[in-house]
Amino acid sequence: MAQKPSTPKGTRDFTPIEMARRNYIFDTIREVFRLFGYRQIETPAMENLSTLMGKYGEEGDKLLFKILNSGDYLKGVDRELIENNDTTRLAAKLCDRGLRYDLTVPFARFVVQHRDELQLPFKRFQIQPVWRADRPQKGRYREFYQCDADVVGSNSLINEIELLQMEDLVFSRLGINVAIKLNNRKVLAGIAELIGEPDKLIDITVAIDKIDKIGIEKVNEELSDRGLSQQAITALRPILEIDGTGTERLNKLATLLAPSEVGTKGVEELRTVFEGTLALGLKAQLDIDVSLARGLNYYTGTIIEVKALDTEIGSISGGGRYDNLTGVFGLDGISGVGISFGADRIYDVLNALNLFPEEALKTTQVLFANFGQAEADASLKLIKQLRVNGISAEIYPDASKMKKQIGYADAIGVPYFAIVGESELAEGMVTIKNMADGTQTSIEAEKLVDFFS
């Protein structure tokens, strides 16, 4: 026998039970996106490499899956590139296209390409797989789904408030307790300005992002290693030690950052979003967290991160505002704000906390036994009536031994097993076996639809 075939490293098949669980997550997210007026788009799996390259840093470029050109792909390729083993530049000659790495760059490309047809603000959502040639490890795959919602073309903070409500609604519907953490890039810029190190914004945020993990003393060591003056580190301390309720934190931040224009603007934005969201009520815990520095490279205003509270899995959603989404494609002045849900991590949380509802995983409602031609013919007529009434039903296709048929019913998790044998056929009855408790009921064939409705 040939070697057993398998999926490529880092990729996965999804079996029916896994699909039912995944669909439960996607359906929940999609329904919330729609309730909020977000509209779905899809983009192709492959993009021109000119669209993708240079958008994710040098490391990201390496993680792009590149597609070999069709036909005579060696034509016109400088053989020196091969002799010099210059794989990076050679790849650019061999490949014109690559698989999308995220949904944000294709969305920016979409906005620019279709700008004449689009009515701004444009609220779009997109649920599609992305591919990264990362080293596979537990919880990290080379193909995974992203679920993104973004608005472009509006600076209003109402968008942030709406997005936070969406986070809250998705996770309350999924039954996951979460903390939503809020920050603002302008607050971070204000802090850097205030402590006299405006050019070290990235170093500061990279370090303070680690406070939860390594503690303030280690963070200070790292800041020192990164060239921050002792004076600046001392000035930073009271900011990092801000605590209390969200409102208390905002008030303290406002006082501390009063000397900085950008910092003050950041605190104002943060307050508007925080108070606006609280005013509408939410189930999630809403925190102000100045150590949140997620995605600093592109966010320019609000920064959002959502953590599951009852597991160690950590961040399961996040997002923020970026002032110039489409600038890389030559269209300036289009601001965006959005959130993204990590379906794989949400799956792991629901699994770990045993939160997948039975209802979401149900399969066919009733499987009919097969006792041969005459009984099957009668069963197929009943099944047709059930299906017309929206009840999923099937018949075991072969007149196999009953043990095998019941084994199949068990394996696919069907709640009812229907028997139309010789005697039932003669009497116009159906015997219904409840697979959960083994009880049997005999009902008239005409009343079958009512039974399952």
Next chain:
Amino acid sequence: MAQKPSTPKGTRDFTPIEMARRNYIFDTIREVFRLFGYRQIETPAMENLSTLMGKYGEEGDKLLFKILNSGDYLKGVDRELIENNDTTRLAAKLCDRGLRYDLTVPFARFVVQHRDELQLPFKRFQIQPVWRADRPQKGRYREFYQCDADVVGSNSLINEIELLQMEDLVFSRLGINVAIKLNNRKVLAGIAELIGEPDKLIDITVAIDKIDKIGIEKVNEELSDRGLSQQAITALRPILEIDGTGTERLNKLATLLAPSEVGTKGVEELRTVFEGTLALGLKAQLDIDVSLARGLNYYTGTIIEVKALDTEIGSISGGGRYDNLTGVFGLDGISGVGISFGADRIYDVLNALNLFPEEALKTTQVLFANFGQAEADASLKLIKQLRVNGISAEIYPDASKMKKQIGYADAIGVPYFAIVGESELAEGMVTIKNMADGTQTSIEAEKLVDFFS
């Protein structure tokens, strides 16, 4: 400004209106698959090339999109392949993986890989994109969706009857009038045997497949060119001229093919499937068509094709039985039967016949105007109540000119525009403008949910 970015040749973006239409098609198909007890799986976009190569013929191998290996992909590559411009063998060194070309080979791989976990018969459906490096032309894309349902591990013809009911239900739900054409590979084998040319089965079927297009005389010319004796062509004629109702055709075929064992078996199978399907009733026209030779390379029994009746678009679905789905992966004796829906063609039919229902394309139900902070705060509270009750609602995020806000409402096709201005706010009222007829209604804010329910 940089050059306007675009999707790669042969690939497409789907805008919100296109997505709504496509989802209507996918949802209809998925719902029918589920009603019949088919269970969803997904497989990765990329497969090992060892899984894909050699499964679609030499031409198919060339149409596979191959993914350049990561890292030092030149390592160990024989430079002679490059010097000799042997792009085919070189590609096999540069690339270990490719994008899936259809859903059938990945499904076969899935069955073999997971055979220890699978309970046979296994009824699976799969709705995912596939990729082919074909020359793009009208209606032919390099990325397109397939919607497949297959059963493996059961030889029962009940499966065929079920699949034909699924074809009927999908197209009756979509409102497309169709003819379902039925044939059986064994009937074709019987014909070849009967006319004394059992080795020319492929030539015969390729030629008679064209009868509708070029007529019987041209088909006979082609058969002659393909080396069929005049005697065989003469013997074939009465079979090709069989007409009448399905039952009449079956009876004539049974008589003509009586001398052939395989032909007689084929007619019996055809009769069981035809009569079994008619007995359950169907909306579609069901035809016996011996000129149907679709997918002959792999089908071994039933052959199914569905044509839209009111357009020239032709085949929109089809399928058949294949006796040895997983044999290529070393697992013999697993028979399968399945159907596939062509979403792009169905889209074109629905579009051409104007059959997309309004309901399927509806977007947000109500857009609230934005008159500034106080009014927006009140509107957001009302919107939250609507959403809790499953009514999709949104607010224009900026307090822009009313003309702009109404323009947006128009562009996204929202049926109602809600106004909470200063006076409405004072009185606890909301003015609802019906966007279709321009009429306005004033209702109490508390009754808003009832109004939209």
